[in-house]
Amino acid sequence: MDDPAVWSQGSEPDVVRPFVMTGGRTRSSRADVRMETMVELAYEAGTRPSLPEQAAIVEACQGGPISVAEVSAHTALPLGVTTILIGDLLDTGVLEMHLTDPTDIEVSALTRMIERVKSL
Amino acid sequence: MSNPSEPSRHVTAVKFVVAGGFGVGKTTFVGAISEIEPLRTEAAMTDVATGVDDASAVATKTSTTVAMDFGRLTVDRRLVMYLFGAPGQERFTFMWDDLVTGALGAVVLVDTRRFDECFNAVDYFERRRIPFVIGVNQFAGGRHYRTADVRDALGLAETVPVLDCDARLRSSCRDVLLELLQLILRIKTAG
Numbered sequence: 001m002d003d004p005a006v007w008s009q010g011s012e013p014d015v016v017r018p019f020v021m022t023g024g025r026t027r028s029s030r031a032d033v034r035m036e037t038m039v040e041l042a043y044e045a046g047t048r049p050s051l052p053e054q055a056a057i058v059e060a061c062q063g064g065p066i067s068v069a070e071v072s073a074h075t076a077l078p079l080g081v082t083t084i085l086i087g088d089l090l091d092t093g094v095l096e097m098h099l100t101d102p103t104d105i106e107v108s109a110l111t112r113m114i115e116r117v118k119s120l
Numbered sequence: 121m122s123n124p125s126e127p128s129r130h131v132t133a134v135k136f137v138v139a140g141g142f143g144v145g146k147t148t149f150v151g152a153i154s155e156i157e158p159l160r161t162e163a164a165m166t167d168v169a170t171g172v173d174d175a176s177a178v179a180t181k182t183s184t185t186v187a188m189d190f191g192r193l194t195v196d197r198r199l200v201m202y203l204f205g206a207p208g209q210e211r212f213t214f215m216w217d218d219l220v221t222g223a224l225g226a227v228v229l230v231d232t233r234r235f236d237e238c239f240n241a242v243d244y245f246e247r248r249r250i251p252f253v254i255g256v257n258q259f260a261g262g263r264h265y266r267t268a269d270v271r272d273a274l275g276l277a278e279t280v281p282v283l284d285c286d287a288r289l290r291s292s293c294r295d296v297l298l299e300l301l302q303l304i305l306r307i308k309t310a311g
Binding site: 034035036037038048065067069070072073074076078079080082098100102105107109110111112113116117118120 | 135163192195221244301
């Protein structure tokens with residue numbers, strides 16, 4: 001993978017292309033966007049996304065709050081790419097996120113989870 | 121989209137990880153709990169893949185993605201649980217940080233024919249202080265292990281719950297997840 005010749009032959013287009021979409025970035029600049037993070041269309045969405053991949057992400061968010069992982073699954077974009085592009089859409093105000101601090105989950109939330117799982 | 125007449129409702133999303141060796145039933149477990157057909161996401165390998173792929177026994181340089189299955193369980197309009205099946209192969213452990221960061225807890229499924237396959241996961245969760253429970257999958261035809269034997273074999277603290285788990289049975293998966301939630305609740309209320 002280190003060998004640039006491997007890439008220039010275009011033998012793995014599906015691998016190269018996702019990171020072209022992200023401008024070569026392989027990590028999101030936002031550490032707060034995790035795979036389970038819920039995102040939602042902003043009520044007053046700002047700039048319309050220009051990339052088709054971003055438009056696909058926006059489309060996947062039409063139904064209400066949805067996790068980054070679900071967006072990735074529905075758009076068939078790799079998780080890392082999805083995370084980066086969602087970070088951009090958050091930065092430009094197209095999406096909003098629902099922050100969850102996993103170290104600060106309330107006891108009442110845990111008891112609700114327990115009741116839900118018991119009902120399975 | 122947010123309804124302007126109604127203040128945006130905050131949705132809390134919590135993550136749980138299901139780990140264990142290849143073929144131990146992680147995806148089956150996720151599917152047993154999930155209200156949707158488990159979804160699959162591809163995590164791209166941006167690092168150099170080294171070593172040998174166990175499945176094909178050939179050196180790989182371009183194996184570029186690893187599939188991750190996950191499911192969802194909606195508790196109510198403000199709380200959603202996600203279960204992620206952890207890719208088990210050793211050479212994917214570098215992506216475990218992304219997987220485990222933010223996780224409330226984990227289930228480690230143990231195949232009694234291949235105890236060693238869960239060592240990495242157990243070590244990892246112990247080191248990161250992620251609450252976890254052990255689900256022992258007693259495969260037919262194999263020796264039957266008592267949960268106490270499994271605890272000894274894995275060198276687990278008394279506080280780590282160990283229980284049998286047949287991932288094909290929803291009730292069995294439910295009981296393992298309940299045990300994990302109760303463990304997390306105990307830690308939370310003790311702290």
